[in-house]
Amino acid sequence: MRSMSRRVLLAAALLGSSLVGAQAQDKTPVKLGAIEILTGPNSRYGIAIQRGFDLALADINKAGGVLGGRPLAIAYEDSAGAKEQALNAARKLIGRDKVPLILGPTLSNEMFAAGPVANERKVPIVGTSTTANGITAIGPYVFRTSLPEADVIPVTLKTAQAKFGIKRVAVMYGNDDAFTKSAYDVMKASLEKLGIETLTTETFGSKDSDFSAQLTKIKALNPDAIVLSALVEAASGIELQARQLGIPEKVFFIGGNGLNSPKLGDIAGKSADGTLVGSPWFIGKPDAANQAFVNAFKDKYGGDLPDQFAAQAYDTLFIVAKAIDAAGAPDSEKIKDALIKVKHTGVMGPFSFSDSRDPADTSGVVVLVMKGGKFQLLQ
Amino acid sequence: MLEQQLVNGVVLGATYALFAIGFTLMFGVMGVINLTYGVYFALGAFAALWSTQGLGLPIWAALPVGALVAGVLAVVLDTLLLTRLRRAKAPELASLMVTLGATLFLYAGMAAALGTEIRRFPAEVFSGGAYSLGDVRVGTTQLLILAAAIVLMLALLALVRGSRLGLAIRAVAENPDAASLMGINGALMLRVVSFLSGAIGGAAGVLVGLNFNAIQPFMGEHMMLRGFAVIIVGGLGDLRGALLAGLLVGLAEVLTAAYLSSTLKDMIAFALLVATLWFRPLGLFGRAAAKRA
């Protein structure tokens, strides 16, 4: 399968060069590695990312590839969401396939396992969906293009305070998941800083389906809003059950990144109305680049809509391609030095890396509100 | 608030009880911990989902469809996986292992075929209204779960304890060889039991899917862990024990979250499990079909 796609790419490259009649030039593909969750319960994240990459890959190669005509290619490795497999995949991509750069892995946990290995071998590794604290502290070869929760959640809470005057909130978070726990840590710090009173803090397991006990307790405390750190599955269930238990609609939810998914509206429907989330990207962003991306995505994937993971992946590949061009060769060290200087304006807005290899620009963060099952910009 | 929490606990407990009663029946008669039980739970939910979305059936018709599909699968899997081992009188470990392999296979297959995103029944299938009594709210889905759980459990108890078929099943559970000497078709009884427990698992999946709106291939995996705790607390193979233990675990979880701490909620079922093993190893009633070694 992989060798076939390489052959196809090679054939396409040869065909392209013979058509334009260019002189003898290096047309071998530049192959990057990507580690994503392509199977198992969390595969929807990895698959959204893969789709974003593939769409960008097609666009980049249609426009002539990198390094003056060499096509870009991606070798995907499945981590199945397990850190051992992410680790093995990183070692295989670096040691055997000798890729100059790795995209991914999907989860922060996997990055904590794979990042040190890439860093040890001085191969840049670029996370597109890892939002936990401490990711880029792993080492100088570890980058991420996803905004950490610490940049997004304070914006959301501040907006909610300014706009709706919330004073007393209840907090709920999934305590068995690194992603939702680290978002909760940010929420807690941010609530304290803003002087918002926390009436109670309730936890749940990410695979739970019954939240009635916690919600009944929260209902009795009568908060202004419920601050929620959860993956979308649990979040949908919580919002539905909150309304079933009679928590009034004026008590709205304020979510972390996990709630930022069209799935929330699909599952929870009207119960999710009023939910606020902060997001580095929004499907309805009106600029031409974003609309072109959304339409191209829909065309390519049978009407499926992109989510932020696909958008982040899409931009990331362009950023990496620019770095490869600036480096002048598919060389890990040069790409690493070039990455930190890349400036790119993509579907998410303007992007550059900070000195600590996190996204420097948080101006693209928007606050969204759920209305009629769909997120829209908070006016 | 206490009244509402009691309602929450009873409804949660009823889902545990319903799930566990099929699970413990399977164990009680066949003496095998059949890990594929979690698959029937998810499959029942998906079959019902498909019949409401694809065929436009109302929920009262989709529920039996879910149960039927799950029950048939249970019979097929039992025949494919366990007949051979039973004939060879293989140790219970081998049976456990083969159902484990099948479970891995089926979960992965379902994930590949159905996707891993959660789904819910179309909102119009069941109007999610609620009744208020003072401060207490009971949803119509919750009432449906309670009613269905009670009816199914009573029907099963009546069948096993009060009918000739039930007598034959109990005879097979007690001693398959003696039962076959007395002219009971043991293989048929095992199929009947497989079907019944699969169907109960499937029905439980439909109801839980309806109440909690979270249908996905792995939904049974989580429930299985609770199921283990419930069937031990109730006494392995003890139907009435499973019923009471389900309610007990549900109430204990809800009250723990309400008055102690929600971080302890997930632990309570297993704490009860360990306590049972220390103090009442044969379950609540202490007369389970368990064999002492």
Added chain:
Amino acid sequence: MWEAFDDFYWTYQSLIHAIGVNGILALSVYVVLAVGQLSLGQAAFMGVGAYTGALLTVKFGVPFGVSILAAALVPALLALVVGGPTLRLTGVYLAIATIGLGEITRIVFLNWDYAGGALGLSNIPERGGVAAIYGTLAVLLVGLTLVARSRVGRAMEAMREDEAAAGVMGVNLPRYRLVALVVSSAMAGVAGCLSAHVSSFIGPNEYGFEAAVTILSYALLGGIGSPLAPVLGSTILTLLPEVLRPLADFRLMVNGLIIVLAVLFMPRGILPWRIARTG
């Protein structure tokens, strides 16, 4: 040439570690199975060992030997508390009790902020490595083979073939079971400690039910005729996901199918030969 070998070793280093660690885990579950019992708590014991060892190393900087020792003792104590009451009952009870233990330990680690909570423990220094892992495996293999060939081994075999008869013949069933469970949990704890010190990061969700099931499947695939068999099983099952990588989506299905077929058509495992007796 050397460079190619170096690259090869580097690429497959984690896999080489995993094969050794999983071999020890397979032996740990073998010890329980060998007396006719079933434990689904090996992952929990491994996790307790991993956390004990890693915390001692990271927070107190104790020598690696002390970490290993503690990683063997703490799970053994836990095994006494949880397994103790089930040893007079049939094997199923121990199986379910250990499932409960697995969930309880997972939840404790999740909520234990000192140990990193849901975020896990990272930056565990590398200790031991290949030498310690394979050294431990070799010692255990030799030791268990000697036990299997002795009188004790014969009593154990009698227990798993026919418990009642073994009991009548004077085998002290509960005592054998207890010793087997305690030894087995200590072995799993050591395996956890060794693996924590080569993987730099451990998290509370790594030692759940799924991991327990995987460990059990090592021994069931290999068989329990001799200590070598479960190690063979674990090696195959550790390599399988890597070998089956190109199958992507179908990998987990194939994995399950292999277990089903192995149990149905090779009920004594792929290495069915029994060990020769001396005692």
